[in-house]
Amino acid sequence: MFVRGLKRKCFDGEEDIEGTLAGIKAIPSYNLQRQSLLDMSLVKLQLCHMLVEPNLCRSVLIANTVRQIQEEMTQDGTWQMINTQSTGQASLDRLVSTDILCRSSRDSAEGKHVPAYGTFNKDFESDQAQDRTETMSTASSVQAPRNLQSNVWEMENPQENKGNFQKSLDQIFETLENKSPNSVEDLFSEVDNSYYDLDTMLTGMMSNTKMGHCDSLETFSPPTNTASNSNCKSDLSDLDHIVEILVES
Amino acid sequence: ADIISTVEFNHTGELLATGDKGGRVVIFQREQESKNQPHRRGEYNVYSTFQSHEPEFDYLKSLEIEEKINKIRWLPQQNAAYFLLSTNDKTVKLWKVSERDKRPEGYNLKDEEGRLRDPSMITVLRVPVLRPMDLMVEATPRRVFANAHTYHINSISVNSDYETYMSADDLRINLWNFEITNQSFNIVDIKPANMEELTEVITAAEFHPHHCNTFVYSSSKGTIRLCDMRTAALCDRHAKFFEEPEDPSNRSFFSEIISSISDVKFSHSGRYIMTRDYLTVKVWDLNMENRPIETYQVHDYLRSKLCSLYENDCIFDKFECVWNGSDSVIMTGSYNNFFRMFDRSTKRDVTLEASRENSKPRAVLKPRRVCVGGKRRKDEISVDSLDFSKKILHTAWHPSENIIAVAATNNLYIFQDKVN
Numbered sequence: 001m002f003v004r005g006l007k008r009k010c011f012d013g014e015e016d017i018e019g020t021l022a023g024i025k026a027i028p029s030y031n032l033q034r035q036s037l038l039d040m041s042l043v044k045l046q047l048c049h050m051l052v053e054p055n056l057c058r059s060v061l062i063a064n065t066v067r068q069i070q071e072e073m074t075q076d077g078t079w080q081m082i083n084t085q086s087t088g089q090a091s092l093d094r095l096v097s098t099d100i101l102c103r104s105s106r107d108s109a110e111g112k113h114v115p116a117y118g119t120f121n122k123d124f125e126s127d128q129a130q131d132r133t134e135t136m137s138t139a140s141s142v143q144a145p146r147n148l149q150s151n152v153w154e155m156e157n158p159q160e161n162k163g164n165f166q167k168s169l170d171q172i173f174e175t176l177e178n179k180s181p182n183s184v185e186d187l188f189s190e191v192d193n194s195y196y197d198l199d200t201m202l203t204g205m206m207s208n209t210k211m212g213h214c215d216s217l218e219t220f221s222p223p224t225n226t227a228s229n230s231n232c233k234s235d236l237s238d239l240d241h242i243v244e245i246l247v248e249s
Numbered sequence: 250a251d252i253i254s255t256v257e258f259n260h261t262g263e264l265l266a267t268g269d270k271g272g273r274v275v276i277f278q279r280e281q282e283s284k285n286q287p288h289r290r291g292e293y294n295v296y297s298t299f300q301s302h303e304p305e306f307d308y309l310k311s312l313e314i315e316e317k318i319n320k321i322r323w324l325p326q327q328n329a330a331y332f333l334l335s336t337n338d339k340t341v342k343l344w345k346v347s348e349r350d351k352r353p354e355g356y357n358l359k360d361e362e363g364r365l366r367d368p369s370m371i372t373v374l375r376v377p378v379l380r381p382m383d384l385m386v387e388a389t390p391r392r393v394f395a396n397a398h399t400y401h402i403n404s405i406s407v408n409s410d411y412e413t414y415m416s417a418d419d420l421r422i423n424l425w426n427f428e429i430t431n432q433s434f435n436i437v438d439i440k441p442a443n444m445e446e447l448t449e450v451i452t453a454a455e456f457h458p459h460h461c462n463t464f465v466y467s468s469s470k471g472t473i474r475l476c477d478m479r480t481a482a483l484c485d486r487h488a489k490f491f492e493e494p495e496d497p498s499n500r501s502f503f504s505e506i507i508s509s510i511s512d513v514k515f516s517h518s519g520r521y522i523m524t525r526d527y528l529t530v531k532v533w534d535l536n537m538e539n540r541p542i543e544t545y546q547v548h549d550y551l552r553s554k555l556c557s558l559y560e561n562d563c564i565f566d567k568f569e570c571v572w573n574g575s576d577s578v579i580m581t582g583s584y585n586n587f588f589r590m591f592d593r594s595t596k597r598d599v600t601l602e603a604s605r606e607n608s609k610p611r612a613v614l615k616p617r618r619v620c621v622g623g624k625r626r627k628d629e630i631s632v633d634s635l636d637f638s639k640k641i642l643h644t645a646w647h648p649s650e651n652i653i654a655v656a657a658t659n660n661l662y663i664f665q666d667k668v669n
Contacts, residue, residue: 037502040560052313053338056400056419057450057469058565061506064448068502 034069041066253656255643259323259331262647265293265654266333267661268318272302274335274388276346277663293663297346299388302337314339320405322414332391334414338401341416343392343427351379397423397433404454410461417454417466420447424478436484437466437476452567453513463488465515465522471508473524473533491522491533493540503555503564511567516576517648523579525570528552530581530591545591545598548583550621550632563637574649582641585630586657587617603641603655603662613667 041062251269258265265277278296305314316337324332330347355377360366400418407414415424415436422437437454441447450469457463462478474487495504507527514523522533524541528549531541547568551558558564563584570581582588583600591598600617608614620629643656651666 034502037556037559044562052315053310053401055565057452057509058562060447060450061469061509061565064505065502068505 034073038066038069038073041069252659253643253661254317254319255321256645256654256656256661257321257323257333258645258647258654259333260325260648262649262652264296264323264331265645265663266321266323266335267654267656268301268321268335269659270315270317272300272304272316272318272337274299274301274318274321274333274344276331290665297386297388299344301335301342301344301390302340305339319402322405322407324407325411327411334405334407336402336405336416339395339398341394341402341405341425342390343394344388345391346386346388349385349387350382352382353377354380392427392430394425394430394433397425403452404466406454406456406464408456408461409459413461415454415456415464417451419450422451422454422464422466422484434482436478436482438483438485452510455513455515458515458517458519460519465513467510467513467524469509470505471510471526473510473513473522475535489535489538491538491541493531499552501555503559506559506564507555512569514570514572516572517574518576521576523570523572525568525581527564527566527568530570530579532579532593543593545579545589547581547589548587548619550619554632558637561637563640566640566642568640568642569644571644571646573646573651580644580646580653582644582655584637584640585635586639586641587619588641588644588655601664603657603660603664604639605660614664 044062045059045066251271251273253267253269255268256265257267263279265279267275267277269275274297275295276297277293279291279293282291301318302316304316306312307314314337318335318337320334320336322334324334324343326332330345333344333346335342335344354361355375357371357374357377358366358368394416398416398418398421400420402416402418404417405414406417413424413426415422416433417423417437420438420440421435423433424436425433437451439449439451448470452467452469454464454466457465463475464478465473465475467473471492473491475489475491476484477488478484480486480488495508510524510526512525515521516523520535521542522535524531524533525547528551529547530545532543532545533541555564568582570579572579577594578590578592580588580590586602586604587600588603589598589600600619601614602608602617615628618626618629619635620626620631625631639658641655641657645654647653653664655662655664
């Protein structure tokens with residue numbers, strides 16, 4: 001998959017038509033693979049076991065991988081491309097559904113927005129007061145280019161995609177660093193039981209979809225149902241639809 | 250039985266200690282070889298079992314602290330008792346393991362059950378005598394070295410001065426004196442002022458076997474730093490920096506992850522260090538920093554499976570590596586309960602399996618082969634049939650003989666050279 005430099009040469013070879021949308025579509029597999037790797041990485045960072053401190057080495061390695069992909073995407077111009085393409089469009093990414101699912105349960109509990117990586121940054125909470133009504137707010141940096149307005153990490157003014165992305169990574173390390181020692185306690189104090197159920201469900205859903213992703217690329221894991229894949233990739237524009245997905249999985 | 254998380258022979262090889270996920274330490278002792286049964290060369294039997302660490306809860310962070318034993322290191326024996334260090338994520342403990350085979354009898358003030366005697370009934374004074382009793386092995390915690398690590402301890406290493414030792418976590422290394430538990434010196438600190446800039450962590454550390462001022466530590470970026478404690482109190486500036494330039498043809502998104510070093514070990518001679526990353530074992534000469542002198546492929550057939558291994562987190566597995574007593578053979582574990590040995594002089598390697606189903610006790614182990622291509626021969630196993638839940642992360646080699654201990658999940662296997 002990503003192992004051989006061959007793929008990249010292939011990509012580089014088609015640079016002359018790359019400038020156009022058609023060019024991007026002509027080599028969807030590499031972008032798709034890269035995107036799925038990015039999604040996978042962000043999910044890994046997000047779904048860490050909350051009772052025991054996450055493994056710092058693993059988190060750092062995953063975060064570095066995410067950074068590497070983001071840098072490459074910026075260089076390729078893919079980052080900007082996606083941005084201009086789908087502003088305001090409902091996110092198609094499975095990861096977004098994860099965010100919304102995570103957030104929807106907590107939001108309903110306290111009416112606040114929760115950053116994707118499970119951190120409760122008190123500064124951010126006060127800033128996000130205005131975003132309360134947004135349903136499509138994205139914590140994932142991947143969504144930042146797609147939906148500038150609704151990025152949770154954003155402050156008042158829209159920022160550079162890179163800045164948002166960097167902030168997301170920053171949040172991860174802030175959790176790990178426990179700069180705000182009360183944050184995790186707050187998390188536990190405000191979370192209700194439904195969170196843990198959601199977590200199990202998500203993990204189940206994730207493992208289903210995870211299998212599907214790498215399946216086409218390697219014969220490593222046996223083929224699993226692609227139904228959940230399509231579920232995740234379907235349009236998610238409102239909470240009803242999200243609930244539907246929850247029920248299905 | 251719990252999952253074994255560390256295995257270590259003591260300096261004579263007489264004792265073998267294992268630590269597990271439940272915080273227990275089990276020590277095995279080698280039988281004295283008897284002339285009556287020469288074919289039964291000293292086997293290892295359970296000598297002592299004790300609970301080293303208990304699960305804890307960090308109230309400040311609302312997080313559990315696992316009791317899993319990450320590492321055990323023996324101290325060289327200086328008297329009749331044995332001493333070892335065992336550590337979990339946060340606390341290092343010094344344990345004394347001693348034998349008791351006599352007990353005093355004939356106290357004046359107490360009777361045999363330990364109850365106080367009525368003083369008015371005592372008419373005669375006697376001197377207590379030591380009488381033999383059944384051998385009892387007791388383990389007592391002699392020192393507890395706590396509250397010095399914010400991050401998870403991954404290594405401990407006893408210094409050759411036998412007075413100090415170091416403990417390393419993801420971002421810091423501390424130096425301790427065995428006698429002092431309420432203080433430790435911080436000798437390495439790679440924590441950035443701004444945690445957002447964190448891109449590299451410490452993965453393993455070890456003291457030089459002979460030079461008490463020298464130690465090495467490895468990183469998640471595949472580098473090794475050798476530090477000299479004589480240069481400064483804080484060894485943030487390395488004396489030597491070992492890094493192999495990246496192979497551009499093998500570059501992928503997983504390059505950094507698979508280059509992360511999971512274990513570093515000095516050779517017994519002190520001239521070389523061995524490092525283990527996800528796919529290879531490398532031997533470095535301390536005098537050459539720009540590349541290793543030897544590279545051994547452990548399971549290169551996994552290179553095309555990195556995406557799946559990333560997905561199921563196997564790519565983050567931390568394999569250890571060990572030298573044999575003469576530094577001529579190195580050993581490390583793999584998946585499917587396989588472990589690999591590389592002979593440095595003959596350049597031959599072998600893959601063996603630690604499994605009860607596939608080998609009978611005392612039978613010679615059959616070399617295993619993993620087939621990569623299409624055609625699978627009779628005895629080979631294909632890459633896709635490998636069981637990635639059966640990983641051998643921890644192995645140990647007797648300091649002088651060809652006896653190895655291999656931990657396969659919750660089973661311990663001990664293999665010896667075949668006796669003719």
